[in-house]
Amino acid sequence: MAKRVQLVLTQNVSKLGREGDLVEVAPGYARNYLIPQGKATNVTPGILKQVERRREIERKRLAEEKQKADAIKATLQQSKQFLIAKQVGENQAIFGTVTAQDVADVIKGATGHDIDRRGITLPEINKLGTYKAEIKLHPEVTATVEIQVVPNQ
Template sequence: MQVILLERIARLGQMGDVVKVKDGFARNFLLPQGKALRATDANKAKFEGQRAELEARNLERKSEAGAVHEKLDGTSYIVIRSAGETGQLYGSVSSRDIAEALAENGFKVARNQVNLMSPIKVIGLHDVIVQLHPEVESTIQINVARSNDEAERQSKGEDLTKRETFELPELPPEDEEGFEMDGDASEE
Protein backbone atom coordinates (compact mmCIF):
# COMPACT_ATOMS: atom_id res chain seq x y z
CA MET A 1 0.00 0.00 0.00
CA GLN A 2 1.27 3.47 -0.77
CA VAL A 3 0.93 6.13 1.92
CA ILE A 4 1.82 9.80 2.37
CA LEU A 5 3.85 10.35 5.54
CA LEU A 6 2.51 13.09 7.81
CA GLU A 7 5.71 13.14 9.91
CA ARG A 8 9.26 11.87 9.72
CA ILE A 9 9.45 8.16 10.49
CA ALA A 10 12.80 6.47 11.08
CA ARG A 11 13.92 4.11 8.30
CA LEU A 12 10.89 5.06 6.21
CA GLY A 13 11.03 8.68 5.09
CA GLN A 14 10.41 12.38 5.66
CA MET A 15 7.10 14.23 5.97
CA GLY A 16 5.36 14.39 2.60
CA ASP A 17 7.13 11.37 1.11
CA VAL A 18 4.97 8.85 -0.71
CA VAL A 19 6.27 5.43 0.33
CA LYS A 20 5.20 1.86 -0.23
CA VAL A 21 4.67 -0.12 2.96
CA LYS A 22 3.12 -3.46 3.83
CA ASP A 23 -0.65 -3.34 4.17
CA GLY A 24 -0.63 -4.51 7.80
CA PHE A 25 1.89 -1.86 8.84
CA ALA A 26 -0.23 0.85 7.24
CA ARG A 27 -3.59 -0.41 8.55
CA ASN A 28 -2.44 -1.31 12.07
CA PHE A 29 0.11 1.40 12.85
CA LEU A 30 0.55 4.32 10.44
CA LEU A 31 -3.09 5.12 9.68
CA PRO A 32 -4.57 4.70 13.22
CA GLN A 33 -1.71 6.71 14.78
CA GLY A 34 -2.25 9.56 12.32
CA LYS A 35 1.26 9.25 10.94
CA ALA A 36 0.19 8.69 7.33
CA LEU A 37 -2.66 8.93 4.79
CA ARG A 38 -3.49 6.56 1.96
CA ALA A 39 -1.86 7.85 -1.22
CA THR A 40 -5.00 8.66 -3.21
CA ASP A 41 -5.37 11.69 -5.46
CA ALA A 42 -7.85 13.27 -3.03
CA ASN A 43 -5.51 12.72 -0.05
CA LYS A 44 -2.53 14.10 -1.99
CA ALA A 45 -4.47 17.30 -2.69
CA LYS A 46 -5.63 17.43 0.96
CA PHE A 47 -2.05 16.97 2.18
CA GLU A 48 -0.70 19.74 -0.08
CA GLY A 49 -3.37 22.07 1.30
CA GLN A 50 -2.40 21.23 4.91
CA ARG A 51 1.36 20.94 4.36
CA ALA A 52 2.23 24.35 5.87
CA GLU A 53 0.10 23.65 8.95
CA LEU A 54 1.62 20.17 9.41
CA GLU A 55 5.18 21.52 9.03
CA ALA A 56 4.45 24.26 11.58
CA ARG A 57 3.05 21.69 14.05
CA ASN A 58 6.06 19.44 13.47
CA LEU A 59 8.45 22.36 14.04
CA GLU A 60 6.62 23.23 17.28
CA ARG A 61 6.86 19.63 18.54
CA LYS A 62 10.53 19.55 17.58
CA SER A 63 11.27 22.76 19.53
CA GLU A 64 9.43 21.36 22.59
CA ALA A 65 11.46 18.16 22.30
CA GLY A 66 14.63 20.24 22.00
CA ALA A 67 13.81 22.05 25.25
CA VAL A 68 13.30 18.70 27.03
CA HIS A 69 16.51 17.40 25.42
CA GLU A 70 18.49 20.28 26.97
CA LYS A 71 17.33 19.25 30.46
CA LEU A 72 17.37 15.47 29.94
CA ASP A 73 20.51 14.70 27.92
CA GLY A 74 23.38 13.31 29.99
CA THR A 75 21.41 12.95 33.23
CA SER A 76 21.59 9.86 35.43
CA TYR A 77 18.78 7.98 37.18
CA ILE A 78 18.90 5.30 39.85
CA VAL A 79 16.74 2.17 39.65
CA ILE A 80 16.80 -0.10 42.71
CA ARG A 81 16.25 -3.83 42.11
CA SER A 82 17.05 -7.01 44.02
CA ALA A 83 19.91 -9.03 42.57
CA GLY A 84 22.20 -11.92 43.37
CA GLU A 85 25.86 -11.66 44.38
CA THR A 86 27.00 -11.92 40.78
CA GLY A 87 24.93 -8.87 39.86
CA GLN A 88 22.23 -10.80 38.00
CA LEU A 89 18.82 -9.21 38.62
CA TYR A 90 15.90 -11.30 39.90
CA GLY A 91 13.80 -9.60 37.25
CA SER A 92 14.69 -6.98 34.70
CA VAL A 93 14.52 -3.25 34.06
CA SER A 94 12.31 -2.54 31.05
CA SER A 95 11.47 0.59 29.09
CA ARG A 96 8.35 0.97 31.27
CA ASP A 97 10.52 1.14 34.42
CA ILE A 98 12.77 3.75 32.83
CA ALA A 99 9.77 5.84 31.72
CA GLU A 100 8.42 5.67 35.30
CA ALA A 101 11.81 6.79 36.70
CA LEU A 102 11.77 9.74 34.30
CA ALA A 103 8.17 10.59 35.27
CA GLU A 104 9.17 10.64 38.97
CA ASN A 105 11.76 13.27 38.03
CA GLY A 106 9.28 15.44 36.13
CA PHE A 107 9.79 14.28 32.53
CA LYS A 108 6.77 13.13 30.56
CA VAL A 109 8.10 10.32 28.38
CA ALA A 110 6.11 7.41 26.94
CA ARG A 111 7.64 3.95 27.26
CA ASN A 112 7.76 3.55 23.47
CA GLN A 113 10.10 6.57 23.36
CA VAL A 114 12.69 4.68 25.43
CA ASN A 115 14.92 2.74 23.00
CA LEU A 116 16.07 -0.32 24.89
CA MET A 117 17.37 -3.14 22.69
CA SER A 118 16.67 -5.70 25.41
CA PRO A 119 15.68 -5.45 29.08
CA ILE A 120 18.51 -4.72 31.52
CA LYS A 121 19.28 -7.88 33.53
CA VAL A 122 22.47 -6.98 35.43
CA ILE A 123 23.38 -4.26 37.90
CA GLY A 124 25.63 -1.48 36.66
CA LEU A 125 25.59 1.69 34.59
CA HIS A 126 23.66 1.48 31.32
CA ASP A 127 23.34 4.15 28.60
CA VAL A 128 19.81 4.40 27.20
CA ILE A 129 18.53 6.46 24.25
CA VAL A 130 15.25 8.36 24.66
CA GLN A 131 13.62 9.35 21.34
CA LEU A 132 11.82 12.61 22.18
CA HIS A 133 10.95 13.39 18.53
CA PRO A 134 11.85 11.63 15.29
CA GLU A 135 14.71 14.13 14.92
CA VAL A 136 15.65 14.64 18.61
CA GLU A 137 17.10 11.97 20.89
CA SER A 138 18.72 12.13 24.31
CA THR A 139 21.11 9.74 26.00
CA ILE A 140 20.59 9.10 29.69
CA GLN A 141 22.39 6.85 32.13
CA ILE A 142 20.48 4.27 34.17
CA ASN A 143 22.24 3.16 37.36
CA VAL A 144 20.78 -0.22 38.32
CA ALA A 145 21.77 -1.19 41.87
CA ARG A 146 20.60 -3.13 44.92
CA SER A 147 20.61 -0.06 47.20
CA ASN A 148 21.25 3.68 47.10
CA ASP A 149 24.66 3.09 48.72
CA GLU A 150 25.64 0.67 45.96
CA ALA A 151 24.34 3.09 43.32
CA GLU A 152 26.62 5.79 44.75
CA ARG A 153 29.62 3.43 44.71
CA GLN A 154 28.82 2.35 41.12
CA SER A 155 28.61 5.95 39.96
CA LYS A 156 32.15 6.47 41.28
CA GLY A 157 33.34 3.60 39.08
CA GLU A 158 33.42 0.70 41.54
CA ASP A 159 32.52 -2.75 40.15
CA LEU A 160 30.09 -4.47 42.54
CA THR A 161 29.64 -7.77 40.74
CA LYS A 162 31.26 -10.71 42.48
CA ARG A 163 33.42 -12.75 40.16
CA GLU A 164 34.95 -16.06 41.11
CA THR A 165 38.44 -16.85 39.91
CA PHE A 166 39.72 -20.35 39.50
CA GLU A 167 43.32 -21.47 39.38
CA LEU A 168 43.93 -24.20 36.88
CA PRO A 169 46.36 -26.97 37.80
CA GLU A 170 49.56 -27.10 35.81
CA LEU A 171 49.53 -29.61 33.05
CA PRO A 172 52.53 -31.89 32.56
CA PRO A 173 54.60 -31.17 29.44
CA GLU A 174 53.25 -33.00 26.39
CA ASP A 175 55.26 -35.81 24.84
CA GLU A 176 55.30 -35.45 21.07
CA GLU A 177 55.91 -39.17 20.57
CA GLY A 178 52.52 -39.98 22.11
CA PHE A 179 50.76 -38.32 19.20
CA GLU A 180 52.26 -40.44 16.40
CA MET A 181 49.82 -42.66 14.55
CA ASP A 182 50.45 -46.33 13.86
CA GLY A 183 50.27 -46.82 10.13
CA ASP A 184 49.25 -44.53 7.30
CA ALA A 185 46.00 -42.55 7.65
CA SER A 186 45.28 -42.80 3.91
CA GLU A 187 44.86 -46.60 4.08
CA GLU A 188 41.32 -46.32 5.44
Protein backbone atom coordinates in the same frame (compact mmCIF):
# COMPACT_ATOMS: atom_id res chain seq x y z
CA MET B 1 -3.21 9.07 -23.58
CA ALA B 2 -5.95 10.92 -21.72
CA LYS B 3 -5.38 14.18 -19.92
CA ARG B 4 -4.90 13.99 -16.13
CA VAL B 5 -7.21 15.84 -13.71
CA GLN B 6 -6.08 17.65 -10.56
CA LEU B 7 -8.14 17.11 -7.41
CA VAL B 8 -7.86 17.85 -3.70
CA LEU B 9 -8.60 14.87 -1.47
CA THR B 10 -11.25 15.47 1.21
CA GLN B 11 -10.41 12.21 3.01
CA ASN B 12 -7.60 9.66 3.04
CA VAL B 13 -7.58 7.33 0.03
CA SER B 14 -5.31 4.29 0.20
CA LYS B 15 -2.53 4.20 -2.39
CA LEU B 16 -3.41 7.74 -3.50
CA GLY B 17 -2.89 10.22 -0.67
CA ARG B 18 -3.99 11.81 2.56
CA GLU B 19 -6.69 14.37 3.23
CA GLY B 20 -5.74 17.77 1.80
CA ASP B 21 -3.25 16.38 -0.74
CA LEU B 22 -3.26 17.70 -4.29
CA VAL B 23 -3.29 14.69 -6.64
CA GLU B 24 -3.44 14.05 -10.38
CA VAL B 25 -5.65 11.18 -11.48
CA ALA B 26 -7.29 9.86 -14.62
CA PRO B 27 -10.51 11.71 -15.53
CA GLY B 28 -12.63 8.56 -15.32
CA TYR B 29 -11.36 7.74 -11.82
CA ALA B 30 -12.19 11.27 -10.71
CA ARG B 31 -15.58 11.45 -12.45
CA ASN B 32 -16.80 7.95 -11.58
CA TYR B 33 -15.37 7.29 -8.14
CA LEU B 34 -13.59 10.06 -6.22
CA ILE B 35 -16.00 12.96 -6.73
CA PRO B 36 -19.32 10.99 -6.38
CA GLN B 37 -18.03 9.24 -3.23
CA GLY B 38 -17.08 12.63 -1.73
CA LYS B 39 -13.43 11.64 -1.46
CA ALA B 40 -12.16 14.55 -3.57
CA THR B 41 -13.16 17.93 -5.00
CA ASN B 42 -12.10 19.81 -8.10
CA VAL B 43 -9.26 22.28 -7.75
CA THR B 44 -10.13 25.98 -7.58
CA PRO B 45 -7.94 28.92 -6.56
CA GLY B 46 -9.81 29.18 -3.23
CA ILE B 47 -9.28 25.51 -2.44
CA LEU B 48 -5.59 25.80 -3.33
CA LYS B 49 -5.27 28.65 -0.82
CA GLN B 50 -6.97 26.51 1.84
CA VAL B 51 -4.59 23.62 1.12
CA GLU B 52 -1.57 25.93 1.45
CA ARG B 53 -2.93 27.37 4.71
CA ARG B 54 -3.37 23.84 6.14
CA ARG B 55 0.15 22.88 5.08
CA GLU B 56 1.59 25.99 6.74
CA ILE B 57 -0.29 25.25 9.97
CA GLU B 58 1.00 21.65 9.88
CA ARG B 59 4.58 22.87 9.32
CA LYS B 60 4.31 25.20 12.33
CA ARG B 61 2.88 22.39 14.48
CA LEU B 62 5.73 20.06 13.53
CA ALA B 63 8.30 22.78 14.26
CA GLU B 64 6.75 23.33 17.72
CA GLU B 65 6.88 19.59 18.42
CA LYS B 66 10.57 19.53 17.50
CA GLN B 67 11.28 22.50 19.79
CA LYS B 68 9.53 20.73 22.68
CA ALA B 69 11.56 17.59 21.99
CA ASP B 70 14.79 19.64 21.99
CA ALA B 71 13.82 21.20 25.33
CA ILE B 72 13.12 17.77 26.84
CA LYS B 73 16.46 16.50 25.48
CA ALA B 74 18.29 19.39 27.15
CA THR B 75 16.54 18.63 30.45
CA LEU B 76 17.41 14.94 30.23
CA GLN B 77 21.06 15.65 29.48
CA GLN B 78 21.32 18.05 32.42
CA SER B 79 20.28 15.19 34.70
CA LYS B 80 23.48 13.20 35.08
CA GLN B 81 22.04 9.78 35.93
CA PHE B 82 18.75 8.13 36.71
CA LEU B 83 18.77 5.55 39.51
CA ILE B 84 16.69 2.40 39.34
CA ALA B 85 16.56 0.22 42.45
CA LYS B 86 16.12 -3.52 41.91
CA GLN B 87 16.19 -6.56 44.16
CA VAL B 88 19.58 -8.29 43.93
CA GLY B 89 20.58 -11.96 44.10
CA GLU B 90 23.94 -13.70 43.76
CA ASN B 91 26.82 -12.18 41.76
CA GLN B 92 25.07 -8.80 41.61
CA ALA B 93 22.40 -10.29 39.33
CA ILE B 94 19.03 -8.57 39.58
CA PHE B 95 15.69 -10.32 39.72
CA GLY B 96 13.96 -9.70 36.40
CA THR B 97 15.23 -7.01 34.05
CA VAL B 98 15.02 -3.26 33.75
CA THR B 99 12.27 -2.46 31.26
CA ALA B 100 11.56 0.61 29.16
CA GLN B 101 8.54 1.29 31.40
CA ASP B 102 10.84 1.37 34.47
CA VAL B 103 13.04 3.95 32.73
CA ALA B 104 10.02 6.03 31.65
CA ASP B 105 8.68 6.02 35.24
CA VAL B 106 12.03 7.09 36.71
CA ILE B 107 12.39 9.91 34.17
CA LYS B 108 8.83 11.12 34.88
CA GLY B 109 9.55 11.12 38.61
CA ALA B 110 12.83 13.01 38.20
CA THR B 111 11.97 15.54 35.50
CA GLY B 112 8.18 15.53 35.24
CA HIS B 113 8.28 14.79 31.49
CA ASP B 114 6.16 11.98 30.08
CA ILE B 115 8.32 9.79 27.87
CA ASP B 116 6.76 7.18 25.60
CA ARG B 117 8.20 3.81 26.57
CA ARG B 118 8.09 2.66 22.94
CA GLY B 119 10.76 5.24 22.08
CA ILE B 120 13.24 3.92 24.68
CA THR B 121 15.98 1.55 23.53
CA LEU B 122 17.77 -0.35 26.29
CA PRO B 123 20.62 -2.85 26.32
CA GLU B 124 20.07 -6.17 28.10
CA ILE B 125 20.21 -5.26 31.81
CA ASN B 126 20.62 -8.25 34.12
CA LYS B 127 23.22 -6.99 36.63
CA LEU B 128 23.94 -3.94 38.73
CA GLY B 129 25.85 -1.19 36.99
CA THR B 130 25.62 1.80 34.69
CA TYR B 131 24.02 1.53 31.28
CA LYS B 132 23.20 3.92 28.45
CA ALA B 133 19.67 4.20 27.10
CA GLU B 134 18.59 5.96 23.90
CA ILE B 135 15.31 7.84 23.96
CA LYS B 136 13.67 8.85 20.69
CA LEU B 137 11.71 12.02 21.47
CA HIS B 138 10.97 13.05 17.88
CA PRO B 139 11.89 11.61 14.47
CA GLU B 140 14.85 14.03 14.40
CA VAL B 141 15.68 14.24 18.15
CA THR B 142 17.28 11.42 20.14
CA ALA B 143 18.63 11.75 23.69
CA THR B 144 21.09 9.43 25.44
CA VAL B 145 20.79 9.05 29.21
CA GLU B 146 22.68 7.03 31.82
CA ILE B 147 20.76 4.51 33.88
CA GLN B 148 22.37 3.27 37.08
CA VAL B 149 20.94 0.07 38.51
CA VAL B 150 21.45 -0.09 42.29
CA PRO B 151 20.42 -2.65 44.94
CA ASN B 152 17.02 -2.17 46.55
CA GLN B 153 17.39 -1.14 50.20
